[in-house]
Amino acid sequence: MITMKINLSFMLLLLTTTNAQPPIYNKNFCENSTHISPSYKTNVKTLISWVTSDSFTSKGFNYTIIDDHDDNNNDIGFSDVVYGLYSCRYDITGYLCQFCLTTAASDISRQCPNSVTTIIWYDVCILRYSNQSFHGKVSLSPTWNITGPRKIKDSTEAEKMETAMKGLIRKATIETKQFWAVEEFHWAENETLYGWVQCDRDLPSDDCGQCLYALLDLFPQCCATNLQWAIFAPSCGIRLDDEKFYQSSGKGGTGKSRKMIISLSVVGFVVLLCFSVYFFWYRKRVRKDEITLDEETWNGDLPTIPLITILQSTNNFSETSKLGEGGFGLVFKGMLPNGRQIAVKKLSKFSGQGSEEFKNEIMFIAKLQHRNLVRLLAYCLEENEKILVYEYMSNGSLHSHLFDDEKKTQLDWNIRLSIINGIAKGIVYLHEDSRLRVIHRDLKASNVLLDDEMNPKISDFGLARAFEIGQNQANTKRVMGTFGYMAPEYAMEGLFSVKSDVFSFGVLVLEIIIGRKNSGFHLSDHGQSLLLYAWKVWCAGKCLELIDQVLVKSFIASEVEKCLHIGLLCVQQEAEDRPTMSSVVLMLGSDTMTLPKPNQPAYSVGRTTLNETSTSRSSNNNVTISNMLPR
Structure with a gap:
């Protein structure tokens, strides 16, 4: 038996749990071995990942068997199978249990890196694993x-x-x-x-x-x-x-305390009822068309993540963790206890579009899965916060590379062509192949993220809209997006459709090839928009003069010409003249298809015709946040 003597102050800290208090480490047991196989270590990592992501953590108990790898070089008698179990104290549920187990998973990897059998105790939870099965069996050692x-x-x-x-x-x-x-x-x-x-x-x-x-x-x-x-x-x-260290269960208490609980419950119910009636009346009066956040109806299968875990992973939203900011709030880099990097979008409480964007992100990204769409991992709605957790894109955004004189040198022609193809496939999925027919409405360079292999992933579905079967276009009085990428019919009349996204894609293609931003290009020596300038140079048969100078050693002329041609087809003034994205993918993949001649593109989207009340800012990791105001 292992005995520990501790003073009163520490004992009270150990045995008293409040909602605000982080889990307190008690003890660990590590049975080390020099004969652990790589497969066993891999299975242990899988177990740790399971602990931090298991949906049953909110219920306080679960066990599993991990047997995903084999190793023929194992010593005889040593099993690669990992048996794992976690348990929280009965009164600790929800995010408190999750936070304790997340902390335990992090600490157990650090304190027992070469253990065959490991147990770690906290004041409110326990985590253990072994290569020998212990499920349903009494274990009394160590005590x-x-x-x-x-x-x-x-x-x-x-x-x-x-x-x-x-x-x-x-x-x-x-x-x-x-x-x-x-x-x-x-x-x-x-x-x-x-x-x-x-x-x-x-x-x-x-x-x-x-x-x-x-x-x-x-x-x-x-x-x-x-x-x-x-x-x-x-x-x-x-x-x-002699101090109450557990949370009340409603049983075993005194008659006086039960009466007080009942009284407070009745008063609380009445107050809540009154507040609910007022809230319903106010919301109905002020914003009849607003769809309120209702987790049960729109979150799908997307898991929640405790706020305290997010605070821990981002070092309490420290300045050193910040990746960027925009009109909707801030973006931070985080690290989960299992070592996974994440991007955390913390929506501003003062943003007029924050709730709408938050709802859209969860409605769309959670239901859409494609290699060229960014993955939304979880969300948090605690203490009036609206937080979205994404996979972390190590190379940031296309914007951060394409328009930076040093970083753009990393984008040779093969990479740029791959990015164009990837974006196109992602949009085809949204328009035609997904469960929902989704119009993104804010495609731009800062909303294209790049993973560690420079594969593109479309992000930021805050302005996205779903179309019903047979619906071709919609109209809105609130034009929101980013000038320079808006289709003219959307910017001028509020009409949007799949062809709106096609226009934005065309702008992206031209920016990728030329290495210049469409917005602000008219202020350069050319005195006209990037789109109109590119069309005139193409019509003159000099399209290779358009290419970014850093591509002179890597470009393939026929591919550049084809992509420029496709980009100009996508930015034509009239929506019906633009191709569908599925046609674009076919054109990109064909070397023999004859392409139609493009008509003149839109003159001045984002120039002088429009009242430029819409701006865009993006983050370094570029889970992009756009500041978009109505016209």
């Missing part, structure tokens, strides 16, 4: 205890404590069969002691009792002279203290 400084007055108190705990064990294993029980014991001089027992929930009732009684048998040797004590094993734990 350890904690005692506080308060001493009993005489031996009769020790007998009384032991009797009280036996009753609590009977309550957990025979009376309720819930694997846990708590009780308040009236002690001498109006004092109250608080008891707790709990077993792993995969143990049979008899085995649960065996585990708890085995710990209580250790009480006379380790803890009988103390008023504050706890004894733990891998499969169960018992605890007694």
